[in-house]
Amino acid sequence: MKRGLLFLVSLLLSVALAQFPRTVTDDAGRSVTLKKAPQRIVSMLPSATETICSLSEAACKRIVATDQFSNWPEMVKGLPKAGGFINPNPELIVSLKPDLVIISQGRLLEALERAGLTVYVTNPKTYDDIFRTARAYAELLGLRAEAERLVARVQAEVFALETRAAKASERPLVYYEIDPTPYTVGPSSFIGTLISKARGQNIIPAELGPFPRINPELVVQKKPQVMVVTHPEVSAIRNRPGWASVPAVRNNRICAFSGEASDLLSRPGPRVAQGLKLLIECFHPSLK
Template sequence: MHKLLTLTTLTLTLTAGAAGATTYPLTLTDDLGRQVTLRSEPKRIVSVLPSDTETLCALGVCDRLVGVDEFSDFPAQVTRLPKVGGLYNPNIEAMVALKPDLVIVSKYGKLAGPLTQAGIPVLAVNPETYDDVFSKTLLLGKVVNREAQAKTLVLNMKRDIARVEILTKNAVRKPTTYFEIDPTPYSIGPNSFMGVLLTKAGARNIIPASLGDFPKVDPELVVKANPELMLGLDLGTARSRPGWNSIQAVKAGRVLPIPKDLNTILGRPGPRLPQALRGLARLIHPELFR
């Protein structure tokens, strides 16, 4: 009887494990709207997007990466991998020479055509919105046969984000905020993944959603909105712009550059989203993190 129970348990365990595994050939629709079929589990992967590189490593398949784009720099081990250029200067010959069985690309740029012609499977996985970060993590988990790990990663990310939100919900005041990502100036809309983080960090974005996710901003709009806090530029730069001396944030000296490391994480819709949120919340509400 004991042996029978042991065998039954073993069978159930094996069946459960098999049920959680990805089966190949695997056909999916990528972010270019293409039907892509992977004949087998990819073991030699080139990633041309830093957020995808980070996600693959967070899923435990960093050792399958044989090449990355020039901006992929986390975790540290990927800095030792061959570089294959960037979005606008890709080195297709270098990619082909690495003999990958999958290249993961952005939906921007034009890599899919030439790589497919070279007989290499190409998948465009391009997280852009806040929700994309989680759905694309699950998608990549399926692609590399790490679905269980992907689900755990998503749950852990959401838990860590919720912990920060509990803190920021207790903020006495949520300052109206202008967030600059480029001195042109470009900013972030409330529905972009960075805009969602800004709100969760306990700020009120002055940029209306109607302007889009990463709009070029009329400087006069910032003057009229009169934000209490400005992020992503320094006080001297803000003071040098016509009319900006009258803005509350400038008068109060509440103009804060984003530290370099935090700026990098904030620009990547990937597994370090909770760290990005915590860093942003700490800038906006240092009183909550003492």
């Protein structure tokens, strides 16, 4: 019995080792080669942190630092924070001697490559990217089976909520505002897909792209019935020229989200179903 168990462990270990070295292509079109499964990872965007930690607890423990906004799960809160998109700290990253750094921007890439680090660039924008990146991170870590389990679970959660939303009798016109510039979301973005799955109709034309900056007059023209706002300047919306006549403002159908709720809506990662639930409850209060 013991000999059989040792053989099985040895076999599983040899299979895992056989996956490396491997070369993958990142979202910047770069070839990234890993000689072995990385054990010291720096994750510089929250969705990557959450996805890796959702693959397995052991995978999460490989993360040695994150960006300043990664705050889930609980076990990553105490890790060193290497800044954010605007203020990254390459010196701290290099000092931690990671064997893989996951980033979303080019400026940081140059500094890390000069230091000889292995860097993977990721840029999830669409709903399908949530699952594509889960599989991509799992490929980097040698955790393919874990990725398939995660993808299946998240898709099942989304489907259950989508089925619930289908019971709604209306499909309100929706405007979603990321910041007061204003930046919003197009139908092709992952948030745009969630709006559709929650039985809402996004007022933003698809040709403007996934995350466009718009002319505020467009909102006045499109007359959304519901607004979703994920920044703190909600009160100022009523004072914008012409916006008092917008149905969502006039009827006080503005759903303002902050803190963890904003995180759930804005991160293309494994908690996407929880973000979808928030939108369903916003668009269709009777389904709560």
